[in-house]
Amino acid sequence: MYEIGILGVGKMGGSILEGMLTNDLYSKKDMLLMVHSKDKFEDYKEDGFNVTFDPVDLFYSCKTIIIAIKPQMFKEVLNCCDKYDFDRRSIISIAAGVKIEQLEKYFKNATIIRAMPNTPALISSAVTTVCFNKDNEYVTSAINIFNSIGKTYKVTEEEMDTTLPLNGSMPAYAYLFMKAFIDAAVKAGIDPEIAKGLCANSVISSAKMVLSTSETIETLIDNVCSKGGTTIAGLDKLREENFEKAIYDCYDACVKRSIELGK
Numbered sequence: 001m002y003e004i005g006i007l008g009v010g011k012m013g014g015s016i017l018e019g020m021l022t023n024d025l026y027s028k029k030d031m032l033l034m035v036h037s038k039d040k041f042e043d044y045k046e047d048g049f050n051v052t053f054d055p056v057d058l059f060y061s062c063k064t065i066i067i068a069i070k071p072q073m074f075k076e077v078l079n080c081c082d083k084y085d086f087d088r089r090s091i092i093s094i095a096a097g098v099k100i101e102q103l104e105k106y107f108k109n110a111t112i113i114r115a116m117p118n119t120p121a122l123i124s125s126a127v128t129t130v131c132f133n134k135d136n137e138y139v140t141s142a143i144n145i146f147n148s149i150g151k152t153y154k155v156t157e158e159e160m161d162t163t164l165p166l167n168g169s170m171p172a173y174a175y176l177f178m179k180a181f182i183d184a185a186v187k188a189g190i191d192p193e194i195a196k197g198l199c200a201n202s203v204i205s206s207a208k209m210v211l212s213t214s215e216t217i218e219t220l221i222d223n224v225c226s227k228g229g230t231t232i233a234g235l236d237k238l239r240e241e242n243f244e245k246a247i248y249d250c251y252d253a254c255v256k257r258s259i260e261l262g263k
């Protein structure tokens, strides 16, 4: 039996594969990759991986299968897998919006781990939420896999929706925040590369402050603001424009849509 099978080696599947190999979680001989395109088949084969086009090979011969295809491909690719018993095996699905209950129908008796990584997985900096139907050693292995591409948090399945704005969707919100500041600076005459470097690095270091200090975020804000100073002048403007309300509304809209799509 292979330790790990990956169904769909695209952006996400490929990032997870790289994380596992870089961190020596598994070696090539422990893995079976299922790909779609002929080119990928040849490339991975040449690279020394076990590769297949046939999902049945995975269903037969892998202790853990990582499902990294798009949800719309499920019916076509997984149509025959309910014939197999996945007892004492695990399924890790990163397919957005596909519930544990639906996965249990495809993969009988399996330990199911549903995970939501985010796009910084592409640079091994994902923030992933996981929930599961049985808590056992497969959950620990899944968390180790996602830790190999970033940080992992256990949540309940309901919380997969309510945490989505904070990880799956957060990159887009953070990018927009940064883009607005960078655009304003460029408009004021700052070189775009300098504006990008100053802004993105300041966001990284502020996030590190939030994670590394015991101070509250309110205190951290106060520490940057002096009375009558420049920072407070900008903050007052953000509050005047209802910045926090816009964020609350953004959070609610994202969660609402996630719940709708999961139905």
Ligand SMILES: NC(=O)c1ccc[n+]([C@@H]2O[C@H](COP(=O)([O-])OP(=O)(O)OC[C@H]3O[C@@H](n4cnc5c(N)ncnc54)[C@H](OP(=O)(O)O)[C@@H]3O)[C@@H](O)[C@H]2O)c1
Pocket: 007, 008, 009, 010, 011, 012, 013, 034, 035, 036, 037, 040, 068, 069, 070, 071, 073, 077, 094, 095, 096, 116, 117, 118, 119, 168
């Ligand atoms: N991108 C994100 O931000 C993100 C975040 C969290 C979760 N997810 C989830 O991750 C999953 C993969 O997304 P992605 O962004 O990595 O997509 P992607 O880059 O398009 O990868 C999907 C992969 O599935 C393969 N595939 C398609 N049909 C197949 C088949 N019949 N048999 C085997 N493989 C097949 C494709 O192979 P070819 O390349 O050969 O066509 C492709 O490599 C999705 O379920 C998505 O919901 C994505």
